[in-house]
Amino acid sequence: MNRRQSIRALAACAAAVAVVLGCATAPGDAEVSAKAAAVLQSSFKEQGQAKLDRLVQDDTQKTCSEYSGKVIPKDVAERIEKANLASIKWPADGKLLGDWKNGERIAQEGRGMQYSDDPKGPVGANCYACHRLSPQEVSYGTIGPPLYQFGKLRGYSDEMRKYAYGKIYNAEAYNACTNMPRFGHSGILSVQQISDVVALLMDPDSPVNK
């Protein structure tokens, strides 16, 4: 049993102990989830642009919370991916490749959607928080895989551009319960901004592919 599982086992143990001691029967898992959601709702207050509806989970968030740290059953994963794929909006003119220079700006920009951010201010994707991209940027995170030479390694095909676009728009469509935000689906980036980030990844002239 690995360490993470040992902490969850401890929690299960604690619940079991409660039952054995004959105290109030330990509530089931679903009950605890529901109570946790309710306590969260009452423990936050709206601030700036962040309203309390942000704490209302959609089906993807709810399901992925339940399966955190566990293997997601195949049928559940497929259901999530299918539903999220359906939500993807593609550029009206079919042009998936935007301006990589703007893509780099969006990748660097960490602001946007926080209650401390100006709602009229810049909104970025903060890609560098989790990914390696342009070789010049050494301050990158490792929560996600490196994207350095993304296009160079995978080939500059239309299929790959489509995948990059779709992944940024709604990452859940390709990998159920991924850590990656759904930039298009959640209204973080516009269609134009997403094609700019696609260009950062897929334009042969982009520093990412040098």
Place this chain on the structure above:
Amino acid sequence: MMRVRRGVAPVAAFVLALVSAFGAPAVPAQGNAVDEIAKYRAALQDGNPAELWEARGADLWKQKRGPKTASLEQCDLGLGPGVVKGAYARLPRYFADADRVMDLETRIVWCMVTLQGFSEADAKKGPFGGPDRKADMEAYVAYVTSESRGVKMNVALDHPKEREAYRLGEKMFYFRGGTHDFACATCHGEDGKRIRLQDLPNLTQTAGAQKAYTTWPAYRVSQGELRSFQWRLNDCFRQQRFPELVFASDASIALTMFLARNANGAAFDAPAIKR
């Protein structure tokens, strides 16, 4: 990504200078940058400004304040009225007089209300200091936590409400929400990850939880303030694009319970100093 605070710019400049000294970065620059930051941190240990908050907190604790003109010296932090030494290492815990689980800050509010006669609203006002305002709460936290330095974390799950708080905290830790679908686990659920160049402790694992929990509160150089665990939770949720976590709310207590209990066995080592 972060608002550039005063303390960060010189470190960033230092890191950039270091990187340019090493030439074109193929891969190794991160290792060197992270090592140098560790050296910088070690050099900061002496003369931790947190001591100024500890001194102010110790003073304020003994001052007669509020409508009842009383001090907090008789506050029961779980080891009996007036016992401050070692109390933090046992928090959060169930308190019979309040019939609920409380973390340190909630309990200080309780004592400010019951002993000093403040209204709960007043006691909870302005818990985090800023440019023109010192927060008494942060001074109290610095003082009380300093009295548990070196003490092994020993949070119990004896009472049903303590066990419930732990289970709720765990659920909240994995709760994905907000515009970015972030949960605490998104950043703190795996080993060896970092956001930009900031290493992330794996809070689902004993070692990670111990290292993280025993080093808060801390003087945050970039903030120029002593920041408590309530502040840390509040600021995480801001960056998760959630609305604002209410100070000393039930969720904050449940999450603190989950994380503090996971840190059991490690020696408490705060107030510390962080970037």
Place this chain on the structure above:
Amino acid sequence: MADPMKIRANVVGDSTEVKVLMSHEMETGQRKDAQGKTIPAWFIQNVTVAHNGKPVLNAQWGPAIAKNPFLSFKFKGGAKGDKIEITWVDSRGEKRTDEAVIA
């Protein structure tokens, strides 16, 4: 009135090591507030340390010194029980003096 300084003074061989933590904003005068207005400079400009009334250190500081500055130095001489007195004066003309005894 600023918070008191935290002073530690210890005999080390034939010298005394003094460590002092001062509470001060040390505002550089370069920062701007949320509205874009420059936050006025306000920092310690002079630090003097006296041992049994005799000056052992005189420092002129500028805006490069960090907020809540920490100063550590040694001077020759000093014995357990001797008095150390530290004074700072800032750009507003405010000053603060604190004392400690060499341990």
